[in-house]
Amino acid sequence: MNLDQKGLKKRSITVAYFFNTIGQKHDIKLRRLNSVDEQKRRIFERDLHRPGLALAGFTNLFTYKRVQILGNTETRFLNHLEEGERRRVFQNLVRFKMPCIILTSNNKLPADLLDMATKADIPVYITRCSSTKTIYIVTGFLDDQFSLYQQYHGSMVDVYGVGVLLAGKSGLGKSEIALDLVERGHGLVADDVVVIHRKGESMILNAKRNNIIDHFMEIRGLGVVDVRANFGIRAIRDVKEVQVVVELLEWNKEISYERLGLDPKFIKILGVDVPLIELPIFPGKNITVIVEVVALNFLLKRYSNYIAAEALTERINKVIKNEKTEDDSLD
Numbered sequence: 115m116n117l118d119q120k121g122l123k124k125r126s127i128t129v130a131y132f133f134n135t136i137g138q139k140h141d142i143k144l145r146r147l148n149s150v151d152e153q154k155r156r157i158f159e160r161d162l163h164r165p166g167l168a169l170a171g172f173t174n175l176f177t178y179k180r181v182q183i184l185g186n187t188e189t190r191f192l193n194h195l196e197e198g199e200r201r202r203v204f205q206n207l208v209r210f211k212m213p214c215i216i217l218t219s220n221n222k223l224p225a226d227l228l229d230m231a232t233k234a235d236i237p238v239y240i241t242r243c244s245s246t247k248t249i250y251i252v253t254g255f256l257d258d259q260f261s262l263y264q265q266y267h268g269s270m271v272d273v274y275g276v277g278v279l280l281a282g283k284s285g286l287g288k289s290e291i292a293l294d295l296v297e298r299g300h301g302l303v304a305d306d307v308v309v310i311h312r313k314g315e316s317m318i319l320n321a322k323r324n325n326i327i328d329h330f331m332e333i334r335g336l337g338v339v340d341v342r343a344n345f346g347i348r349a350i351r352d353v354k355e356v357q358v359v360v361e362l363l364e365w366n367k368e369i370s371y372e373r374l375g376l377d378p379k380f381i382k383i384l385g386v387d388v389p390l391i392e393l394p395i396f397p398g399k400n401i402t403v404i405v406e407v408v409a410l411n412f413l414l415k416r417y418s419n420y421i422a423a424e425a426l427t428e429r430i431n432k433v434i435k436n437e438k439t440e441d442d443s444l445d
Contacts, residue, residue: 117281117359121262121312121384129155129214129237132255142251144216144239147223148232155237157181157213160256160314162249164188168210169203178210181252185245189221201226208234216252218245262312262384270303270321270354271295273409277321277354279308279388280405282362286395289331291362293339294402301351302341305331310356312384319356319386358389358412360405365396375423 130152137143163180167173169191192200204227214237217223223231223238231238241248268281269292280288289305296302304323311320323329329342329350342350359381371394372379380387391408395401414420 117266117381117383119264119266121264123262124260126156126158127259128153129157132157132214133237133239136252136255140251140255142241142243142248144241147217147238147240148228150232150235150237152214152237154235155213157256160253160260162252162256164245165207166191168207171203171206173206173210176210178212180213181256182212182215183218183245183249183252184215184221184223185218186221189217189223192223192227197226200224201230204230208236212236214239216241216248218243218248257314258311261314264310264384265324266308266310266383267306268308269305270308270323270356271405272301272303272351272354273406274300274413276409276412277303277357278405278409279321279356279359280362281359283364285334286362286364287401288362289333291401291405293331293333293341295405296341296345296349298402298406300406301354302329302331302349303351303354305341310383312386317386319383319388320353321356322353356383356388358391358408359383360391360393360408362401363392363394365394369394374427375421376427 133144133146133152158179161177161180162183163177164183164185164187165176166188168176168178169188192204195203208231215231217238217240220240220242222240228238243251266279266281267284268279269288271278271280271292273295280291282288292302292305303321305327307324307327309322309324311322312318313320329340331339331341333339361381372392379390379392381390382388389412393401393404411422414422
């Protein structure tokens with residue numbers, strides 16, 4: 115199984131989408147100060163820019179394609195200038211095709227400067243948040259928007275707080291196992307299509323469901339099941355970190371499967387190594403309970419650094435060593 119597919123990334127988002135979405139997901143409120151076509155303006159990267167040098171006249175390295183933040187420093191610099199000089203300085207700024215301008219800490223732009231931005235079709239917003247908080251929130255939002263992502267075939271379940279991705283060939287029963295886990299009190303993140311994101315250079319992978327399929331499942335022989343309607347809101351998770359991959363394999367007596375678990379396996383997803391458990395399946399095998407034990411073993415290893423196979427091996431070696439010592443003493 116190869117899950118290390120090349121990640122996808124959005125090329126850009128519209129300023130209209132940015133304005134309409136950021137307030138729903140983050141603790142920041144933006145208010146429009148002018149009326150322009152926000153669909154025509156696009157944001158291409160996660161980084162922001164404070165145009166202090168550009169306002170001072172140095173525009174050789176001006177990163178105008180970024181969202182521009184005008185805080186206390188920038189607005190006070192503009193306000194201390196004479197009216198004619200202020201208009202000239204601001205005109206030099208808005209001649210660049212920037213996505214939008216955000217005024218922080220409830221700073222205001224003089225009406226004539228706001229008119230210049232409007233004539234240049236540049237959206238201008240205002241927020242009561244400080245520059246530091248605004249930059250933190252907007253950068254985090256854009257980081258999510260431009261993060262690497264890929265869609266995978268499988269089921270994603272929250273088992274005892276551990277994010278378990280069920281993978282394998284179609285028809286092996288991934289959805290049935292996920293449904294059984296939900297019935298036992300665990301949470302469904304996604305079924306059939308799992309969307310996995312890697313944010314920036316982070317080693318954390320977050321799984322979400324496909325917005326179209328949402329919390330519906332297809333069970334062969336039964337049809338479509340609405341997990342939320344049947345089991346309630348407790349059975350649903352919006353997002354979960356991918357911590358373990360359980361690959362379901364068709365039983366093959368010619369293959370030698372892992373018996374002890376002394377040699378941990380990993381699989382790459384979007385460049386991140388994730389622990390891999392390969393489970394051969396055959397009729398009568400209770401995969402649901404095994405998946406629960408996989409999650410419990412993960413928790414034991416993470417929080418207690420306890421691995422059952424190593425503990426058993428150490429115990430056997432100790433018994434062998436003691437028996438050898440006794441034999442040597444008898445000799």
